[in-house]
Amino acid sequence: MKKSKSRAWDIKLFKRVLASSKPHKSLLIYGLILTVLLAVLSPLRPYIVGKLVGEYVFNKDASALLNGTILVLGILLVESVMLIALSYISSDLGQRVVKDLRDRLFEHINRLRLRYFDQHPIGMLVTRSVSDMETIAEIFSQGILVIVGDLLKLSGVLFFMFYMNWELTLVVLIPIPLLIFSSNIFKKAIKKSFQEVRKQVSLLNTFVQEHISGMNIVQIFSREDIEAEKFKKINEKHKKAHIKGIMAYSVFFPVVETLSALSIAILVLYSIRNISYGNVDYVKVTTDMMAFILYVHMLFRPIRMLADRFNTLQMGMVGSARVFALLDNDEFISQQDGLMLNNFNGEIEFKDVHFSYDEINKVLKGVSFKVNPGQTIAVVGPTGAGKTSIINLISRFYEFQSGHITLGGKDIRSIDVSSLRSRIAIVLQDVFLYNASIQDNITLGNKNISTKKIIESAKLVGVHDFIVSLEGGYDFIVKERGGVLSTGQRQLISFLRAFVYNPQVLILDEATSSIDSESEELIQNATKELTKNRTSIIIAHRLSTIKNADIILVMDDGLIVESGTHKELLKIDGKYSKLYHNQFLKQIDSDY
Numbered sequence: 001m002k003k004s005k006s007r008a009w010d011i012k013l014f015k016r017v018l019a020s021s022k023p024h025k026s027l028l029i030y031g032l033i034l035t036v037l038l039a040v041l042s043p044l045r046p047y048i049v050g051k052l053v054g055e056y057v058f059n060k061d062a063s064a065l066l067n068g069t070i071l072v073l074g075i076l077l078v079e080s081v082m083l084i085a086l087s088y089i090s091s092d093l094g095q096r097v098v099k100d101l102r103d104r105l106f107e108h109i110n111r112l113r114l115r116y117f118d119q120h121p122i123g124m125l126v127t128r129s130v131s132d133m134e135t136i137a138e139i140f141s142q143g144i145l146v147i148v149g150d151l152l153k154l155s156g157v158l159f160f161m162f163y164m165n166w167e168l169t170l171v172v173l174i175p176i177p178l179l180i181f182s183s184n185i186f187k188k189a190i191k192k193s194f195q196e197v198r199k200q201v202s203l204l205n206t207f208v209q210e211h212i213s214g215m216n217i218v219q220i221f222s223r224e225d226i227e228a229e230k231f232k233k234i235n236e237k238h239k240k241a242h243i244k245g246i247m248a249y250s251v252f253f254p255v256v257e258t259l260s261a262l263s264i265a266i267l268v269l270y271s272i273r274n275i276s277y278g279n280v281d282y283v284k285v286t287t288d289m290m291a292f293i294l295y296v297h298m299l300f301r302p303i304r305m306l307a308d309r310f311n312t313l314q315m316g317m318v319g320s321a322r323v324f325a326l327l328d329n330d331e332f333i334s335q336q337d338g339l340m341l342n343n344f345n346g347e348i349e350f351k352d353v354h355f356s357y358d359e360i361n362k363v364l365k366g367v368s369f370k371v372n373p374g375q376t377i378a379v380v381g382p383t384g385a386g387k388t389s390i391i392n393l394i395s396r397f398y399e400f401q402s403g404h405i406t407l408g409g410k411d412i413r414s415i416d417v418s419s420l421r422s423r424i425a426i427v428l429q430d431v432f433l434y435n436a437s438i439q440d441n442i443t444l445g446n447k448n449i450s451t452k453k454i455i456e457s458a459k460l461v462g463v464h465d466f467i468v469s470l471e472g473g474y475d476f477i478v479k480e481r482g483g484v485l486s487t488g489q490r491q492l493i494s495f496l497r498a499f500v501y502n503p504q505v506l507i508l509d510e511a512t513s514s515i516d517s518e519s520e521e522l523i524q525n526a527t528k529e530l531t532k533n534r535t536s537i538i539i540a541h542r543l544s545t546i547k548n549a550d551i552i553l554v555m556d557d558g559l560i561v562e563s564g565t566h567k568e569l570l571k572i573d574g575k576y577s578k579l580y581h582n583q584f585l586k587q588i589d590s591d592y
Contacts, residue, residue: 010317017139017320020097027093031145034086039152041079043160046298048072050164050291086145094140098133101323105129108327114397115357116331123206128326131201135319143313150302150309157298165288171270172296175259179303182259186252190311193245195318200238207234253304260300267292333396333417341419344408345373346504346535348394353403355389363389364400365558371551376536378546380579381555387539391507394537395424425498429510431490438467439474442497449500457500462525463492499530506536552576 021028052068109125161169211218211227218227271289348371355364364386371377379387392398393405396417405412407420433441443449454474458464466489470476478485478493485493498506508527530536540546547566554562554569554576562574569576 013317013321013324016324017136017316018144020101021093021140023100024093024096027089027096028145031086031089031093032148034082034089035145035149036152038079038082038086038149039156041075041082042153042298043156043295045072045075046291046294047160047164048075049294050287086149087141090145091137091141094137097140098137101136102129102133105133105323105327108329111332112329113331113333113399114392116329118357121206121210123204123209124202125326126209127198127202127205128323131205132198132319132322135316136323137316138312139316139320143309143316147306147309147313150306154299154302157295161292161295161299164291168267168270168288168292172263172267172292172299174266175262176303179256179259179300182252182255183303183306186248187310187314189248190245191314191318193241193248194311194315196241197238197245198315198318198322200234200241204234204238207231256300256304260296263296263300264293267296333399334413338416339410339414339419341407341410341415341423344423344504347371347373347406347408348505348535348537349404349406350390351404351406353393353400353405355386355393355398355400357389357398359401363558364393366403367555367558367560369551369553369560369563371535371537373535374533375550376531376538376548378538378540378549378552379555380540380546380552380576384557385555386558387555388509391426391509391537391539394505394507395421395426422501423504424507425501425503425505426507426509427491427494427498431487431494433478433485433490433493435477435480437472437475437477438470438493441478441493442474442500444497446501454496454500458496461492461496461499461529463496466492495527495530504534506530506534508536508538508540510539554579 048068048071052072106129109129158169161172207230211231218224267289350367350369353364353367354362356362367386367390369377379390381387389398393400394407394412396412407415407423412420439451439454442454451474455464458467467473467476478490527538538546538549546552549566551563552566552569553560554574556575562569562572562576564572570580
C-alpha cells in the first residue's frame with residue numbers, strides 16, 4: 001500500500017515537473033521529433049552493414065559495396081548532426097526550465113515570513129536554490145528525452161533483429177533477464193545513495209554558511225580547531241555517501257559488459273552449431289552474425305545506460321520534490337483586503353496586543369499605546385522586555401495573536417504589505433550592507449533615487465564629508481557586510497538609506513548602542529534631521545539619546561509599566577528613574 005502511494009506521488013510529481021516545461025513546449029516537441037528519427041536511423045546501420053559484409057562481399061559486388069558504404073557513412077553523419085542538435089535542445093530546455101523555477105523560488109523565498117527563516121537554516125535554502133535546481137535541469141538534459149530515445153532505439157533494434165532472424169534473436173536475449181535484474185538492484189542502490197548525498201550536501205552547505213558568516217565568533221573564542229573537526233566529520237559523511245554510489249557503478253558496469261560478452265559468445269556458438277549441421281546459407285549466417293554483433297552492443301548499451309538514466313531521473317525527482325515542497329510552503333503574511341496606505345499621516349495605535357513567537361511563550365501581554373502623527377516615541381526596558389517585537393509587528397514581519405494594530409485608523413492586517421513597508425524605514429543596530437558601492441547600498445537598486453538627491457540628503461544628515469573622504473566617494477565598494485567600514489560608518493550609511501526613502505514612519509532600533517562618541521555625535525545630528533516632521537519610534541539602551549522624546553514607554557516582561565516624558569518619569573521615581581540613574585552613574589565611572 002505504501003509503495004503504491006509512493007508511485008502515485010512520483011507520477012504526480014513527474015507531471016508537475018513536465019508542466020514546468022510548458023512555456024518551452026516547442027523545444028520539447030523538436031527534441032521528441034529528433035529522438036524518433038534517431039530511433040529509426042540507428043538500428044538501420046547494423047542491418048546495412050550485415051548486408052554489405054554478408055552479401056556484397058561474398059558476391060564481390062564492388063559497386064553495391066561502395067554505395068552501401070557511402071550510405072552507412074551518410075547515416076552516421078546525419079546521426080551525428082541530429083545527436084548534436086538533440087543534446088543542445090535538451091540542455092537548453094533543462095536550463096530554461098530551471099531558470100524559470102529558480103526565479104519563482106527566489107521570489108517565493110522573498111515573500112516568506114521571517115518566522116520561516118527563524119526555523120530553517122539558510123544553507124538549506126541555498127541548496128534548494130542552487131544544487132537541487134541543477135538536478136531538475138538534468139531531468140530534461142539527461143533524463144526524459146534520452147530515456148524515450150533509448151526505449152525507442154531498443155524497440156527499433158528488437159524489430160530489426162526479429163525481422164532478420166527470430167530464432168537467433170531469442171538466443172541472444174538469454175542474458176537479458178539477468179541484465180534487467182542487476183539493473184533494478186543498481187537503480188535502488190543509486191537512489192538510496194543519492195538521497196543520502198543530497199542530505200549530506202544540505203548539511204554541508206548549512207554548516208559552511210553558518211560558520212563563515214559567524215567567523216568572528218569562531219576566532220574570538222579560539223574554536224578554529226574544534227569547528228574544523230566538526231567540519232571533517234560532516235565532510236566524511238558526505239564522502240561516504242558518494243563512495244556508496246561509486247561502488248554501485250563500479251560493480252554494475254562490469255556486470256553489463258560481462259553479460260554483453262556472454263550474449264555475443266552465445267551468438268557465435270549458436271551460429272557455429274548451425275554451420276556444423278550443414279545445410280545452411282553461409283551468406284545469411286555471415287550477414288546475421290555481423291548485424292547481430294552490432295545489435296548486441298546497441299541492445300546492451302541502452303539497457304545499461306537506462307539504469308543510469310533512471311538514476312538521473314530519480315535524482316531530479318528527489319531534487320524537484322524538495323524544491324516544490326518549498327514552493328508549496330505558504331508561510332506568508334496574510335492580506336485580508338490589500339488596502340493601499342495612501343494619505344497616511346503616521347498615526348499608529350496598539351490596542352491590547354498579545355504576541356508570541358512560538359505561540360506558547362508570550363512576549364507581549366496586552367500592550368496598548370498610541371503615537372500621534374509627527375510624534376517621537378521612545379521604548380526602553382531590559383533585554384527581553386518586548387521592545388523589538390513592537391517593531392516586528394508594526395512592519396508585519398510577524399503576526400500577533402490577538403488585539404488590534406491600526407495605522408492611520410486602518411487595521412494593519414487589511415493593508416497591502418508592500419504599501420505598508422514602503423511607508424516605514426528601520427535603522428537596526430546590526431547594519432547589513434551588500435558587497436557593492438555606497439550609492440547602491442543607499443538606493444538598494446531604486447532607480448527613482450538620483451545621485452543628486454543622495455548627495456543633498458547626505459549633506460542634510462551630515463554624512464557627506466565622511467563619504468567623500470573615502471576612495472571613490474559614493475562609488476566606494478564596502479565589501480561583504482560592509483566589512484571595511486567601522487560600526488559607526490555603517491550606521492551612518494543606514495541612516496542615509498532611511499532618509500532618502502522619505503518614510504512616514506522612522507524606527508530606530510538600538511541605533512547608537514555600540515558606536516564611539518564621535519560617531520554618536522554625527523548620529524545624534526542625523527537622528528534630529530530624520531525625525532523632523534515624521535512619526536518616529538526609538539528603541540535605545542542609551543537613555544541620554546531619548547530625553548527629547550514626546551513620550552517614553554517603559555517595558556518590562558511584555559508589559560508597558562510606565563509612560564510619560566523624560567521629566568515626568570524621573571519625578572515618578574520608578575523603573576525609568578532607576579534605569580536612568582544607574583546608567584548615569586556607570587557613565588561617570590567609565591569617565592574615570
